[in-house]
Amino acid sequence: MNVMDVSNEGNMSANGTMNILNISPPLNNAINTFTVIILFITMISLGCTMEMSKIKSHLLKPKGVAIAMATQFGIMPLTAFTLAKSLKMDSVKAVTVLICGCCPGGNLSNIFTLALKGDMNLSIVMTTCSCIAALGLMPLLLLIYCQGFSGLENAVPYMGILSALTFTLVPCGVGILLNHYKPKYTPVVLKSGLSILIISGIIVFSLSGVAVKDMLWVILTADVIAVAALMPLIGFTLGYVMSTICRLSSKCSRTVSVETGCQNIQLCLAILKVAFPPEVIGPMFLFPLLYYTFQCAEALLLTLCFRCYQMVKSFS
Template sequence: MEDTIDYTLDLFSDPDLWGNESFSFNASAANTSFVPVMPPVINKSVNLILIIVLTITMVSMGCTMEVAKIKDHILKPKGVLIAVISQYGVMPLTAFCLAKVFQLTEIPAVIVLICGCCPGGTLSNILALAMQGDMNLSIVMTSCSTLLALGMMPLLLYIYSQGYANLQDLVPYMDIMKSLVMILVPCGIGILLNYYRPQYSKIITRSGIIMLLLAVVVVCALVTVGVGGSILNVLAPRLMAVSSLMPLIGYSFGYIISSLFRLAQKERRTVAMETGCQNVQLCVTILKLAFPQELIGPLFLFPFVFGVMQIIEAVVLIVLFRSHQYFTRNKKETYKPTETEEKPEKSSDVAV
C-alpha cells in the first residue's frame, strides 16, 4: 500500500499535471504518510448520502419508463440506435481526445473517461422537454443507455485506457461493475412499480427530484467543509476547459449525427440533449465507491463541475431555440392577416 500512496503523492504534486498548478496534499515534509482529503466521518457521510439518493433517483427514473413505449421503440429502433451510438460513440471518444489534447496524466484522465462513458441521466429528459423534443425517445434513450452501461462502460474504459501506458491498472473494473449493478436494480424496481402500480409513479418521481435537489445542497456543504481549499484543484484551467468542451461537443455531434440519418427535428433535438448530458450523480457515486480516497483526492468533484457546465450550455441552447421559435412565429402571424384580407375581396368579385 505504501507504494500506492507514494505514487499518488508524486502524481498530485507533479507540476506538469496542470502546468504551473499543483495539488496541495496534507503531507509533512519529513513524513510521507497520507492525511485524508476529507475527515473520515464526512467522507462516510457523503458516501452514504450518495448511495441513498442515487438509489431513490434511479427508482424514480424507472417510474418514468413505460414498458409499452419501450416496446414500440424496440420494434422501430432507428431513433434509439442512432441515439445510443451517439451516446456511447461521441462522448467517450470526446473524453479521450480532450484528455490527450490537454495532456492529462493518469488519474485525471481516467476520471474524465469515466465521466464520458456514463449514460444519460434524468436531467437530459428535463432538457429535452425544454427543447420541445420527443419525450418518448428521450425516456427510452435514457433507459437503454442506463441498461447498456453495465456492459458498455467497462468495455469502453478498457478500449480507451489502452491509449495510456499505466491507465489499465488504475481502472477498477470490478468495483465499477458492482456500482452499476447496485444502481440498475433500483431502476428495475421503478419500472416494475410503474407497470404494476402506476398510480404511485408520479409521487415517487416528484419525491426523487426533491431528494436529489436537497442532497446536492447537503453534499456540497459537507464537501466544502471537508475539502476546504483543495476544491480549487478541481477548478484548474485544463479541467475547466475539458468540462466546458465535453457537453458542447456532445450536443453538437448528437444533432449532426441525427441530422445525417434524417431524423425528425424533435428527435434531433432530443438526441442532442441526450448525447451531451451525462448522469453526473452516477459518475460521482462510482468515483467515490470505486476509488480509494488517497488515490483520487478531491477529483471526485469533477462531475459536479461538468454538470454545472452542461446545464449552463444547455440553457443557452434552449434560450436560442426559444428565441428563434418566437421570432419565427411572429413573422408567420404578421403574414397571415394579409391573406385573410384578400379572400373576402375575391369572394365579393365573384358575387358581383
Template sequence: MKFLETISKTAGKYFALWVILVAVVAYFIPAPFLPLGGYITILLGVVMFGMGLTLKPVDFQLVVKKPLPVIVGILAQFLIMPLGALLIAYLLGLSDQLAAGLVLLGSVPGGTASNVMVYLARGNLALSVAMTSLSTLLAPLATPLILLGLAGQWMPVDPLAMFLSIFQVIIVPITLGIIVQKLLPGIVEKSLEIIPLISVLAIMTIVTAVVSANAPSIRTSGAIIFVAVMLHNLLGLTLGYVAAVIMKLKEGDRRAISIEVGMQNSGLGVALATAHFGPLAALPSVIGAVWHNISGPILATYWSKKPARVDETEEKMKAG
C-alpha cells in the same frame, strides 16, 4: 401535498441555480458537508429509484417502432463522449486522475435532467426518454468496458467491480421503483409531482459532498478542469446534432440526440470516481453536474424559440 408539489416545480425550474449555490457554499465552507461523502451511493440510488417509479413500457416502444434514431443516439452517446474526453485529456495534458475522471464522465449514460431540456427545446421527448432509459440499462456493461479500454492507461480499472457498483446503484433501485409502481400504482401516481424535488435534493447533496471533499484540489487544479468539462459538453452537444444530421433524422430527433449526448449522468460519475479512482477523479463529474445544468437550459431556451421544422423531403412529398 400541493405545497410540496409547488416546491418541487420551483426546485426543478431553478435546478442549475441551486446546484451552483450549494457548490459555492460547500467550496468556501466545506466542513459541515464532509460527512455526506459516505452517502453518495445511497443518494444516487434514491435518484434512480425515482426514475424507476416513472418508467413505463411505453417508454421503450420507440426502440421497436422506430429504432434508427435510438440506435444513432446510443452509439453517439457511447462513442462521441468517451473518445471526446480522451482527446481533450491529451490536448490539455490533464493529470492521471483528472484524465480518468473526464473519460469516466464521458462513459456514463445520459442524465434524467436531459428529458426536461429536450421537452423545453421542442425536441422529440419520446426519443429522449428512450435514450436515457436504454443507455442507463446498458451502462453496467458499456461503462466498465469503455473505461477499461480508454482510461486504463492512467488508472487501474476493475471492470467486474465497476459492473457490480453500477448494477447496485442503477439497476437494483430502478427495478425496485418499477416493482413499487406495479404494486402501489395509486400511491405512486399521487407522489409523482414530488419525485423531482427528491431527485434535486439528492443531487444537490452529492454536489456538496464532493465539492467539500475536493475544495483544495479545485483550487490547485485551476481553470483547466473547468475548460475541459465545458469543451467536452460542447463537443457532445455539437457532434450529437451533427450525427443526427448525417443520418438525415428529423429536427426534433436532432435536438433530442444533441441534448442527450451532451448531458451526462454526473451523479453516477461522481459515485464511480469516488469508489474506484479517488476523490480528485470525481472533480470532472462534479463540475459537469453544475455546467450541464447551465448549458442545457441555455440551448433549450434557444431552441424553444425556433419550432422544429419538417424535413424538406417531407415538405416536398406533401406538396406533391
C-alpha cells in the same frame, strides 16, 4: 499496477505540491452514503417515468435509439479521451474525465428534451437503454481508452464500476414495475424523491466543501474547466449533426443531441467517490459537479436559442 499507483503521478501538481486528500473516515462514509442515496433516488425516479408499452414501441422501431446509443457511447468517450490527451492531463484527471465521458445518459436530458420540444418517449427510452448498455460498454470503453495513458492500463477498479452500474438497474427496475402495476403511487414517489434528492444533494455539497476546502484549487484549473465546458457542448453539437445525417426528424435530432451531451452525473459521482479511495481520487471526485454546471448552462442556452428561433419563425 492498482488504483493506488494512479496517485503516484497525480499527487504532484505542476509546482510539486502534494495533492493527497485526507478525509476522516466518518466524513468520507457520510459523503459515500448520501452519494449512493442520490443515485438510488435518481434511478427510481427515472424508472417511474417509463411505460412498458412505450419501451416496446421504440424497441420495435429502434432506429432512433440505435443512433442515440451510437452517439452516446461513440462521441462522448472519444471526446473525453481527445480532450484529456490534447490537454496532457495527469493520470488522476484523465481517469476522472474518461469515466465521465463513458457514463450513460442522465435523466436531466429528459427535462431539457421537454424544454426543446423533443421526443419525450425516445428520450426516456434512450436514457434507460443507455443505463442498461453501460453495464457492458462502460468497462469496455474504459479498458480501451485507458490504454492511451501511462499508468491507467490496469489501474481502473472495474469491479467497483460494475457494482455501481448493477446497483443502478435495481432501483430503475423497481420504478418501472411500480409505474406499471401501481401507477397511482408514481406522482407521490416522484415528489417525495425530488425532496429527498434536493436535501441529499445539499448535504453532499456541504460535506464535500468541508472535505476539500483547502484543495478546491485542484479542480479549478484551466485544463479541468476547459474539459468541463467543452465536453457537453461537443456532445450536443455532434449528437445533432450525426442524427441529422442519419435523417432523423428535427424533433428526434434535438432529442439525440440532448441525450448525447447530458451524462449521468449522479452515477459518475458515485463511481468516483465509492470505487476510488479518497487519497487516490482526491478533490477530482467533484469534477462531475463542475461538468453538471456547464451542462445545465449550455443546455439552457440551447433552449433559449431554440425558443427565440421559434418565436421569430412564428412571426415570419
